[in-house]
Amino acid sequence: MMNKFKNLQDELENVALDLNEKMDVLLPEVAKCGEAKVLEAMRYSTLSPGKKMRPFLVATTASLFGVGREISLQAASAIEFIHVYSLIHDDLPAMDDDDMRRGQPACHIKFGEAAAILAGDGLLTLAFDILADESTHPSPNVRCELIQAAAKASGVSGMVGGQMMDLNAQHDKLTIDEIIHLQRMKTGALFRLSCEAGAILGKSGQKQRIALRGYANAIGLAFQITDDLLDAEGSERETGKPVRQDKSKGKATLVSALGVDRARNQAKMLIQQAQTHLESFDKRADILRELANYIIERKR
Amino acid sequence: MMNKFKNLQDELENVALDLNEKMDVLLPEVAKCGEAKVLEAMRYSTLSPGKKMRPFLVATTASLFGVGREISLQAASAIEFIHVYSLIHDDLPAMDDDDMRRGQPACHIKFGEAAAILAGDGLLTLAFDILADESTHPSPNVRCELIQAAAKASGVSGMVGGQMMDLNAQHDKLTIDEIIHLQRMKTGALFRLSCEAGAILGKSGQKQRIALRGYANAIGLAFQITDDLLDAEGSERETGKPVRQDKSKGKATLVSALGVDRARNQAKMLIQQAQTHLESFDKRADILRELANYIIERKR
Numbered sequence: 001m002m003n004k005f006k007n008l009q010d011e012l013e014n015v016a017l018d019l020n021e022k023m024d025v026l027l028p029e030v031a032k033c034g035e036a037k038v039l040e041a042m043r044y045s046t047l048s049p050g051k052k053m054r055p056f057l058v059a060t061t062a063s064l065f066g067v068g069r070e071i072s073l074q075a076a077s078a079i080e081f082i083h084v085y086s087l088i089h090d091d092l093p094a095m096d097d098d099d100m101r102r103g104q105p106a107c108h109i110k111f112g113e114a115a116a117i118l119a120g121d122g123l124l125t126l127a128f129d130i131l132a133d134e135s136t137h138p139s140p141n142v143r144c145e146l147i148q149a150a151a152k153a154s155g156v157s158g159m160v161g162g163q164m165m166d167l168n169a170q171h172d173k174l175t176i177d178e179i180i181h182l183q184r185m186k187t188g189a190l191f192r193l194s195c196e197a198g199a200i201l202g203k204s205g206q207k208q209r210i211a212l213r214g215y216a217n218a219i220g221l222a223f224q225i226t227d228d229l230l231d232a233e234g235s236e237r238e239t240g241k242p243v244r245q246d247k248s249k250g251k252a253t254l255v256s257a258l259g260v261d262r263a264r265n266q267a268k269m270l271i272q273q274a275q276t277h278l279e280s281f282d283k284r285a286d287i288l289r290e291l292a293n294y295i296i297e298r299k300r
Numbered sequence: 301m302m303n304k305f306k307n308l309q310d311e312l313e314n315v316a317l318d319l320n321e322k323m324d325v326l327l328p329e330v331a332k333c334g335e336a337k338v339l340e341a342m343r344y345s346t347l348s349p350g351k352k353m354r355p356f357l358v359a360t361t362a363s364l365f366g367v368g369r370e371i372s373l374q375a376a377s378a379i380e381f382i383h384v385y386s387l388i389h390d391d392l393p394a395m396d397d398d399d400m401r402r403g404q405p406a407c408h409i410k411f412g413e414a415a416a417i418l419a420g421d422g423l424l425t426l427a428f429d430i431l432a433d434e435s436t437h438p439s440p441n442v443r444c445e446l447i448q449a450a451a452k453a454s455g456v457s458g459m460v461g462g463q464m465m466d467l468n469a470q471h472d473k474l475t476i477d478e479i480i481h482l483q484r485m486k487t488g489a490l491f492r493l494s495c496e497a498g499a500i501l502g503k504s505g506q507k508q509r510i511a512l513r514g515y516a517n518a519i520g521l522a523f524q525i526t527d528d529l530l531d532a533e534g535s536e537r538e539t540g541k542p543v544r545q546d547k548s549k550g551k552a553t554l555v556s557a558l559g560v561d562r563a564r565n566q567a568k569m570l571i572q573q574a575q576t577h578l579e580s581f582d583k584r585a586d587i588l589r590e591l592a593n594y595i596i597e598r599k600r
Contacts, residue, residue, distance in 0.1 A: 140440035160335075
């Protein structure tokens with residue numbers, strides 16, 4: 001497995017390293033001041049280990065259009081800040097009530113609920129601050145487009161709406177279509193945003209943007225199914241997080257609705273779809289093709 | 301009192317009415333869907349009665365530069381959404397733990413904590429969505445400038461930082477300078493943003509923008525002192541909200557630090573400063589002059 005995806009895994013690691021450096025610069029420094037705690041909480045949660053799948057998608061899709069890493073990393077950081085904000089708020093006791101995140105105590109466990117709420121608020125706000133900044137892209141039209149795409153993916157028509165739906169759902173009564181709809185909003189929207197951000201930064205044509213959106217939808221859902229499969233079948237040691245959570249919390253997933261085998265087949269079909277969406281791209285998209293395969297074969 | 305400020309009060313009411321109409325259009329409609337609850341919560345908190353002082357400042361400062369109400373109301377709505385998001389999150393049990401807001405149950409009392417957290421998140425995100433939209437201003441540079449000003453006023457260098465500082469402060473040990481610094485971040489930042497938004501929409505010169513920032517700083521602090529005076533001296537019937545809260549919660553304010561008389565004098569001096577900042581403006585700024593006087597004479 002390590003060998004099969006060596007190229008991709010090196011690249012994922014490279015992006016993660018570059019991204020952490022960039023985020024470190026973009027995050028406000030922790031000085032001795034009255035608001036130090038919220039600044040520490042923001043750094044703690046963003047600079048923690050994570051797959052950095054979304055920033056990787058931003059950087060890689062942008063590179064299809066000749067946009068260099070040093071440019072795309074700034075938008076990628078903003079999207080990672082939005083992702084981490086959503087994790088911090090989702091983990092709160094009033095929401096999913098999770099104590100652990102990325103192998104370390106969740107933000108509210110480490111810093112208390114008030115600081116965690118504010119750290120999430122601060123990260124979301126910082127993301128828009130960065131996206132609006134001239135250094136993200138010289139064209140203000142591109143920046144406004146990024147901002148609107150990010151807002152629509154994160155707001156009530158995306159992540160926020162999906163999280164509300166998830167909390168309110170009678171999970172034992174969800175149909176397969178409803179589960180897919182929920183996951184498209186809750187986790188799919190940010191995958192879509194990440195791929196579209198690359199296209200926006202690269203001022204791609206409409207056709208290419210639609211293709212990347214299709215790719216993102218397919219891998220986003222496949223990613224979620226794999227997460228659910230790992231939760232149903234994996235071990236805490238392997239995955240780095242508690243398992244059997246969906247079952248104990250009574251959460252409907254495509255795995256609970258379809259069963260393990262059909263869910264795994266569904267994920268494979270989605271990966272084939274993802275590959276089809278990339279057909280019009282040249283070999284610069286090879287790493288995205290590899291990523292699609294990796295997404296369903298990963299063990300954590 | 302009513303007569304003295306009749307012109308201003310009519311104008312405040314006009315803006316509030318127009319704003320509510322505009323916000324009603326900008327807020328997502330509540331349909332029968334899984335995320336309906338967060339949409340209801342967003343409407344409940346934004347369309348509730350409130351002074352709408354910040355939107356009024358946006359509309360009025362914009363009009364100094366010939367920007368019509370129909371244009372400025374959109375940016376004003378975005379800033380009001382940011383204001384309301386901050387109220388919703390500040391009222392949460394983990395934060396200030398307030399059950400009532402604007403004469404009605406706080407968002408988390410009415411809809412539960414999860415929906416309240418998400419409604420705040422949704423409003424903050426919607427604000428940036430609106431500010432990035434072409435219909436807010438034809439120039440993408442102006443839109444990016446608005447977005448960055450809004451993000452800086454709301455984030456860790458403004459509201460979020462001020463709220464963290466407020467929660468963590470040992471209030472009995474705060475110096476007067478520290479109280480002023482805290483209030484500049486916590487409530488002053490949004491007053492400043494509101495006045496600057498008008499200047500940004502109107503593409504004002506640097507000198508005028510600095511003057512309006514000075515005006516905003518002065519009335520923002522005077523507004524806060526008056527709020528604290530009403531809390532110390534007013535009645536719940538008059539002010540429409542519980543009083544003696546600062547004392548019972550042990551909050552340091554300029555009133556607790558200076559005493560009632562010196563605090564009132566301080567507010568008067570601030571209003572004189574505010575008037576000085578307006579000297580370079582013609583009679584179109586009269587309503588801002590009236591507002592400054594009104595701010596310290598209001599009874600609620």
